[in-house]
Each structure stands twice: as structure tokens, then as C-alpha cells.
Amino acid sequence: CFLLLGKLQKRHLPLLRRAILGSFIITTAELGAGLIFNRDYRVWDYRNEAFHFYGQICPLFSFLWMPVSLGAMWLYERMELFLCKK
Numbered sequence: 001c002f003l004l005l006g007k008l009q010k011r012h013l014p015l016l017r018r019a020i021l022g023s024f025i026i027t028t029a030e031l032g033a034g035l036i037f038n039r040d041y042r043v044w045d046y047r048n049e050a051f052h053f054y055g056q057i058c059p060l061f062s063f064l065w066m067p068v069s070l071g072a073m074w075l076y077e078r079m080e081l082f083l084c085k086k
Helices: 002-009 015-037 059-083
Strands: none
Touching (some): 002 015, 002 059, 015 059
């Protein structure tokens, strides 16, 4: 996710669009990982949340991934500047 968010940061899209796309990236990864590794709901369990999908993802956490994705994009950009200084 971090690498994909870093690539998304470089596209210089409007902030809200980046936040929504970042949330989509993380939610998609969460669903994939959940369907494979979280079948017994020991890692996370959204079955009590409204509009959940198989207990693996839900709109509330998809919304919360928006600021997390923006933070990850900012961090990616800072790390790239620090690591790739010439």
C-alpha cells in the first residue's frame, strides 16, 4: 500500500481525490488480506459495523483510511527526499 500511495502522491491530483483514491487502495488491500488471512476474524472484525462486507471492510474504516493515506503519502515524499538526496 505504501508504495502505491507514494506513486499516487506523485500524480499531483487534488487533495480530496488523493485521499479518496488512497482510501480505496488501502480498503482494497484490507479486503484481499482479510479474505485470505482473516477468515476466523482474529485480526479484525467489522461484523458489528453498519454496511460491512463479509466483516472484512466497512464504510467507517474506509473513511478513516483517508487521513491515514494522506499521512502515508506525505511520509513517502519525505523519505524519498531524504534517501535520494544528491
